[in-house]
Amino acid sequence: MKLISWNVNGLRAVVKKDFQSIVDQLDADVISxxxxxxxxxxxxxxxPGYHQYFYDAERKGYSGTAIFTREEPINVTRGLGIDELDTEGRTLTLEFPKFYLIDSYSPNSQQELKRLDFRMQYDDALRGYMQRLSEDKPVVLCGxxxxxHEEIDIKNDKTNHKNPGFSDEERNKFSELLDSGFIDTFRYMHLDEVKYSWWSYRFNARKNNAGWRIDYFVISNNGKDMISKADILNDIFGSDHCPIELDLNL
Incomplete structure (x- = not known):
């Protein structure tokens, strides 16, 4: 089963850039x-051929997640069940026979980490949610x-230390997630490979490959044997992020 995750930075914008041809090229079973x-x-x-599920932010033009899947899920859950975390359309879960798939657009801590407390609350709630679901069957988190997470995952680690997305607090929360029974699939399959999934639109960052790896497929330990392939598809354009891929043997 081929899974794709992609921050499109505006679905209407990427549709105008021929999203359909990218979907055809990806030929995925599930696109988050x-x-x-x-x-x-x-x-x-x-x-054509995909069921569509959306989780919209209350505020128009902001945030939001969606999953397009060839196989109809058993169940669809929007949100984490916590009112203050569930207004921005950030967490969409589809249950399939062999696993749960969670699509997450995790909050940005913003400049001067002014939203760090909200981000920490979200990370804790998401981790607890994943742990509960994994007691039933494997959990795949993408988004x-x-x-x-580590210095290898960012081009300029020294100058970005303590910036949003590379603060000690956020990195420690990701470590906490992995330590609680989960695997970063790309790093598991590519221990030392340097590959990024996001580049700033400024300073020719993508051309110079001055990027960050901030898009992930994470799987619970009880799904480790299902991992077949994990990759970052940085030859696909249309957003400031590129798609990432996880193939599962089910």
Missing amino acids: IQETKLHQDQIDLEL DLNVA
């Missing part, structure tokens, strides 16, 4: 999207998790 920046009724998206 972050930062849709719309309400579902604002787009007429035809994706823009807005953190570069």
